[in-house]
Amino acid sequence: MDIEKVNSMDFREFVDVFGNVIERCPLIAAAVWSQRPFSNLEDLEKHFFAFIDALPLSGQEGILRCHPDLAGPELQRGTLTPESQREQSGAGLMNLSAAERLRLAELNARYQARFGFPFVLAARLSDREAVPRELARRLRCLRAQELSTAMDEVKKIGRLRLADLLGSDFPKP
Ligand code: GUN
Structure with missing residues (x-):
């Protein structure tokens, strides 16, 4: 899959495909979708990780509890x-x-x-x-x-x- 394909996905498709990149946390994919277009696949990954890093500790613990x-x-x-x-x-x-x-x-x-x-x-x-x-x-x-x-x-x-x-x-x- 290339970055053009990722950038062309509508919200539903994106969350269907990437919703479990972070276990049982489709909200993260939903938030990352808003930040497209991505310049490349590493950039896509960076957005997932930046979202996690920006969470308060309670949010990070919430991810673990999922x-x-x-x-x-x-x-x-x-x-x-x-x-x-x-x-x-x-x-x-x-x-x-x-x-x-x-x-x-x-x-x-x-x-x-x-x-x-x-x-x-x-x-x-x-x-x-x-x-x-x-x-x-x-x-x-x-x-x-x-x-x-x-x-x-x-x-x-x-x-x-x-x-x-x-x-x-x-x-x-
Ligand atoms: N490592 C890879 N997948 C999982 C998972 O679903 N749960 C836990 N605890 N660790 C994992």
């Missing part, structure tokens, strides 16, 4: 978004043993209790061994630092999703 837990109940129920389903499957989180699932559920619950938002990690850049290790490590961080790490992960996820949508016209992360 994310499902990794290997959580939604994965079991099959109610994840297609993007999240693909990312979690790709990291091997569909094939955990009962013990691994239990360990992640405990860590996810401790993380949520400590920080008040769910653990977010670019699952496609990770795997079933690294996820609990990273979760345990980040559980020990200070809240402000952790919020910043988590928002960086949101951007990594968004960048990978944009690359999927835009194909070879967008440089691979």
Whole structure:
């Protein structure tokens, strides 16, 4: 997909295509549409990230809270978004043993209790061994630092999703 195609999209089409670049936050795509035309695909990405960076902390925490837990109940129920389903499957989180699932559920619950938002990690850049290790490590961080790490992960996820949508016209992360 090239930038002319993106710039030609009406509001509905744009939000249909880009609405889940940031998990379950179509409002962000809706706001980014208002800023077209984009000079190139990197410029499109910049607008997504600038919107996120400009949010107050409550808005950034809101974005995190729109994310499902990794290997959580939604994965079991099959109610994840297609993007999240693909990312979690790709990291091997569909094939955990009962013990691994239990360990992640405990860590996810401790993380949520400590920080008040769910653990977010670019699952496609990770795997079933690294996820609990990273979760345990980040559980020990200070809240402000952790919020910043988590928002960086949101951007990594968004960048990978944009690359999927835009194909070879967008440089691979
Ligand atoms: N990493 C990639 N996708 C997701 C997701 O949907 N939720 C969480 N917590 N992390 C992710």
